[in-house]
Amino acid sequence: MARTEIRLGGLGGQGVIKSAVIIGEAASIHDGKEAVQTASYGPESRGSACKAEVIISDAPIDYPLVLTPHVMVALSNDAFHKYKEDLSKEAIVIIDSDLVKAGKIKAGVRLYQVPAATTAHQVLKNPLVTNVVMLGAFTAISKAVTPEAMRKAIANAFPKYKELNLRAFDEGMQLGHKAMEQSTTKK
Amino acid sequence: MQKAVLTGERFTQGDIAAAEGALAAGCRFFAGYPITPATEIAERMAYRLPRIGGRYIQMEDEIASCTAVVGASYAGVKSMTATSGPGVSLMNETIGLAVMTETPMVLVNVMRGGPSTGQPTEASQSDIMQAKWGSHGDYEIIALIPSSVQEMFDLTIQAFNLSERFRVPAFVLADEIIGHMRERLVIPPEDEIEIVNRKKPTVPPEEYLPFKAEEDLVPPMATFGEGYHFYATGLTHDERGYPVMDEEAQLALVPRLCDKIRKNADKITRAENTETEDAEILLVAYGGEARTALRAVKDARANGIKIGLFRPISVWPFPKEQLKEAAANAQHVVVAELNYGQLVGEVERVIRNEVPVHLIPRVCGTPHTPDELMKEIRRRIN
Amino acid sequence: MDRLVVISGIGCTGRASGYFAADSYHTTHGRAIAFASGVKVANPDLKPVVISGDGDLFAIGGNHFIHAARRNVDMLVLCVNNFNYGMTGGQMGPTTPDSAITVTSPDGNIEHPFNLVSVAAASGAVFVARWTALHARRLTKSIEKALQKKGFKFIEVISPCPTLYDRYNRYGSGLDVMKKYREISVIRNFTDPMKAEIDYRTRIVCGEFVDTEKPEFTDLLAQQSDRLQKR
Numbered sequence: 160m161a162r163t164e165i166r167l168g169g170l171g172g173q174g175v176i177k178s179a180v181i182i183g184e185a186a187s188i189h190d191g192k193e194a195v196q197t198a199s200y201g202p203e204s205r206g207s208a209c210k211a212e213v214i215i216s217d218a219p220i221d222y223p224l225v226l227t228p229h230v231m232v233a234l235s236n237d238a239f240h241k242y243k244e245d246l247s248k249e250a251i252v253i254i255d256s257d258l259v260k261a262g263k264i265k266a267g268v269r270l271y272q273v274p275a276a277t278t279a280h281q282v283l284k285n286p287l288v289t290n291v292v293m294l295g296a297f298t299a300i301s302k303a304v305t306p307e308a309m310r311k312a313i314a315n316a317f318p319k320y321k322e323l324n325l326r327a328f329d330e331g332m333q334l335g336h337k338a339m340e341q342s343t344t345k346k
Numbered sequence: 347m348q349k350a351v352l353t354g355e356r357f358t359q360g361d362i363a364a365a366e367g368a369l370a371a372g373c374r375f376f377a378g379y380p381i382t383p384a385t386e387i388a389e390r391m392a393y394r395l396p397r398i399g400g401r402y403i404q405m406e407d408e409i410a411s412c413t414a415v416v417g418a419s420y421a422g423v424k425s426m427t428a429t430s431g432p433g434v435s436l437m438n439e440t441i442g443l444a445v446m447t448e449t450p451m452v453l454v455n456v457m458r459g460g461p462s463t464g465q466p467t468e469a470s471q472s473d474i475m476q477a478k479w480g481s482h483g484d485y486e487i488i489a490l491i492p493s494s495v496q497e498m499f500d501l502t503i504q505a506f507n508l509s510e511r512f513r514v515p516a517f518v519l520a521d522e523i524i525g526h527m528r529e530r531l532v533i534p535p536e537d538e539i540e541i542v543n544r545k546k547p548t549v550p551p552e553e554y555l556p557f558k559a560e561e562d563l564v565p566p567m568a569t570f571g572e573g574y575h576f577y578a579t580g581l582t583h584d585e586r587g588y589p590v591m592d593e594e595a596q597l598a599l600v601p602r603l604c605d606k607i608r609k610n611a612d613k614i615t616r617a618e619n620t621e622t623e624d625a626e627i628l629l630v631a632y633g634g635e636a637r638t639a640l641r642a643v644k645d646a647r648a649n650g651i652k653i654g655l656f657r658p659i660s661v662w663p664f665p666k667e668q669l670k671e672a673a674a675n676a677q678h679v680v681v682a683e684l685n686y687g688q689l690v691g692e693v694e695r696v697i698r699n700e701v702p703v704h705l706i707p708r709v710c711g712t713p714h715t716p717d718e719l720m721k722e723i724r725r726r727i728n
Numbered sequence: 729m730d731r732l733v734v735i736s737g738i739g740c741t742g743r744a745s746g747y748f749a750a751d752s753y754h755t756t757h758g759r760a761i762a763f764a765s766g767v768k769v770a771n772p773d774l775k776p777v778v779i780s781g782d783g784d785l786f787a788i789g790g791n792h793f794i795h796a797a798r799r800n801v802d803m804l805v806l807c808v809n810n811f812n813y814g815m816t817g818g819q820m821g822p823t824t825p826d827s828a829i830t831v832t833s834p835d836g837n838i839e840h841p842f843n844l845v846s847v848a849a850a851s852g853a854v855f856v857a858r859w860t861a862l863h864a865r866r867l868t869k870s871i872e873k874a875l876q877k878k879g880f881k882f883i884e885v886i887s888p889c890p891t892l893y894d895r896y897n898r899y900g901s902g903l904d905v906m907k908k909y910r911e912i913s914v915i916r917n918f919t920d921p922m923k924a925e926i927d928y929r930t931r932i933v934c935g936e937f938v939d940t941e942k943p944e945f946t947d948l949l950a951q952q953s954d955r956l957q958k959r
Contacts (some may be wrong), residue, residue: 172529180528184357187530190560194357196528222716223527223634347957375770396953401769402947406795410762413755413792417735417766420753421774425766443756570751570767571774573730577746579754588746589754 162220163303164247165213166228168238171206174290175234179211181294181312182304185213189308195223208237215303224264230301232293233259234275251301253338271300271338278330288327294332300339306332348397351536360498361386361428364454365394367502368426370539373452374400375425377414379407379433382466383522384456387428389421407578412437414448420508420578421570424506428454431473432463434480441515441622442481445603447578448513448557448565450544452505455517456525468711469522471633472685477517478662484600486607488614489517489662491632495529501659507542508614512606519661521684523634523713527623543601551575557599558585563606595626618657619672621647625654627727628676630693632658634713635684641716642723653723664692673697678727682706682719733767733776735760737784739815740889758789759794764803772946775802775875782809783821786842790822797851797880799945804874804881807844810889811830811928818892825928829896837893844884849921849938854937856921860886862909863934865930870936878944886932899928 169175199213208276212225227247233239257276275292376391405411418425459465490501509516556576568574575603581589631639656672679691704726736745738757745752764776813819820830827836859867874881890902917935924933
């Protein structure tokens with residue numbers, strides 16, 4: 160894996176940037192790879208489409224911005240439609256099926272649907288951990304980072320709510336495995 | 347109690363790395379005013395400084411922030427402010443005062459698009475000339491440009507060291523890309539970090555002349571409260587520090603203020619070469635844009651193109667000698683910068699029509715992609 | 729004396745800092761208070777005294793004045809008010825009285841002037857006084873008192889400008905102006921600063937108007953920092 164480009168999209172306030180930072184920390188500090196995380200810092204901070212991106216590589220990363228994402232995680236309809244155009248040919252797209260209605264997507268792209276919001280709400284009793292459920296699914300499906308590294312980064316990111324978030328991550332991993340079993344490559 | 351030097355590895359933002367670099371360098375005073383995209387530095391300092399016995403103050407504007415930093419430095423504390431272009435515009439008055447009264451201090455400018463309010467959240471490198479010529483009068487200044495989160499940390503320490511060494515304000519000229527992105531930052535153990543402190547007077551107060559330079563053109567610096575009872579002014583002054591309005595005083599002062607940097611340039615300038623030995627095309631890029639350039643060079647080399655990258659790390663003073671050396675075999679020199687042509691002028695002064703110097707400007711708020719940059723290079727060379 | 733730092737801005741009074749056998753600094757126009765804030769916060773053992781003029785402190789430096797007073801940063805600010813910009817040749821400024829003649833108000837000033845003690849009190853100064861250049865003894869006493877006190881202290885000193893302002897407005901020689909001060913000034917301690925009249929022709933209310941206690945900024949910073957360092 161030379162260079163993996165990851166894009167996370169959602170609404171401001173859904174923890175999109177925080178999720179990207181967790182992935183970056185997991186890769187660069189705990190997996191010992193190189194990682195760069197960037198975000199578009201628009202004037203909007205709550206409620207409109209926003210994205211954050213991570214590049215993971217075995218070698219030092221020169222150009223720090225994402226060009227053609229290999230993985231996209233979408234937490235909102237707007238973000239899904241706004242950010243799916245420049246995906247790479249065989250990109251992995253993971254959507255929260257409770258929040259995103261999958262529309263048309265490029266041929267070759269593998270789409271995985273994960274009911275993260277419902278799981279956060281019903282199983283974990285806290286809608287705030289939806290993004291961490293998605294991080295679990297992302298880890299299981301993309302294999303861009305190891306689950307061990309992600310667990311360490313999540314524990315660091317939420318010192319007060321470590322247990323809850325680690326449970327959310329584990330639930331997400333399971334949903335991710337399930338989604339892979341059900342997945343079909345779009346023709 | 348928190349530690350001043352947070353030795354270890356962390357995944358963090360360029361702005362945070364600059365704040366941690368300042369603390370590691372011994373900075374214990376920060377005055378600032380909120381401005382995108384540099385606010386994270388102030389936020390970090392507001393959190394960190396009181397926890398390690400330092401002081402943070404949010405001033406009423408950037409003029410006050412910069413002036414408070416000069417006051418704090420004269421009170422004997424290593425001091426810093428952080429801002430963006432519009433803030434530097436206001437600080438320039440005081441930067442002149444700091445130059446004139448030979449004040450060690452560090453300014454971080456996380457550059458955004460201008461003129462005026464411009465593009466607050468977008469990347470730019472359009473304050474390169476402002477850093478050099480922003481205040482009125484003849485003077486020299488130091489400006490370092492980081493290309494990574496790690497360099498935000500390292501160069502902030504170096505800016506403090508150079509500023510203390512030469513008693514001159516030093517800029518860390520970051521762009522929004524480097525300021526806001528996150529990467530791994532490795533903070534070494536405290537005893538492995540080289541720290542330079544200002545020269546102190548070695549004579550008793552009655553013999554002390556506050557602006558009498560030593561051989562290196564830098565005068566030792568007493569600070570307030572040490573009993574030296576000295577005077578400093580923004581007016582032209584003699585070695586005693588008192589205003590003197592004659593020709594000799596100006597002649598003794600202004601050339602020295604410039605020459606202490608010009609004649610010590612070999613100790614200040616720094617640059618990095620990548621694949622320049624046999625380069626027929628020499629690409630010059632710095633800061634965030636240098637990351638694009640590096641990738642473009644690697645891709646082009648893979649296609650057999652003899653191209654190399656010269657990355658100035660100090661832009662002021664400009665690394666002239668290093669550039670001459672890197673351009674030794676070049677038939678074309680190409681400058682890519684996130685502005686409408688600023689550092690290209692310095693490059694032209696060094697290359698002197700010996701080979702063509704091409705400019706690839708960009709003012710839209712993002713760096714070139716490597717492909718875009720390569721396409722622009724080809725267009726200019728063919 | 730080792731703890732004293734005398735700081736001034738630009739103008740006729742700006743040179744004052746050079747006359748002290750103490751640590752002293754002559755800043756750019758209007759910035760003395762911002763500089764003093766940096767000095768005091770960086771090293772709270774120091775005692776900054778700012779000496780400057782009305783234009784320096786209340787026009788170009790007005791923002792620094794109100795905010796340092798609001799924060800209650802420990803410093804003494806002495807404003808020599810001569811009602812015009814003297815150093816540059818007698819232009820109107822923020823304290824120039826109504827209808828007064830200056831070179832930039834040749835047909836009479838139409839701007840409303842600041843009442844400086846009122847500005848200082850409203851901004852939060854813990855000590856506010858006004859004297860004229862005639863009241864040398866009382867002024868000295870107020871300065872001594874202010875130096876013993878912690879916080880942002882302000883003393884206005886009404887001063888003649890015989891070469892410019894007083895000449896344009898036909899107030900006579902420096903001595904004539906001092907005589908006028910004796911004639912029209914009244915001492916009214918603890919007058920409401922809002923009502924502390926200042927009319928160069930009819931009445932100048934002098935005295936100590938505010939003398940109160942309030943937590944000082946660098947003390948608060950130190951308390952907060954000490955608490956956080958113990959964590």
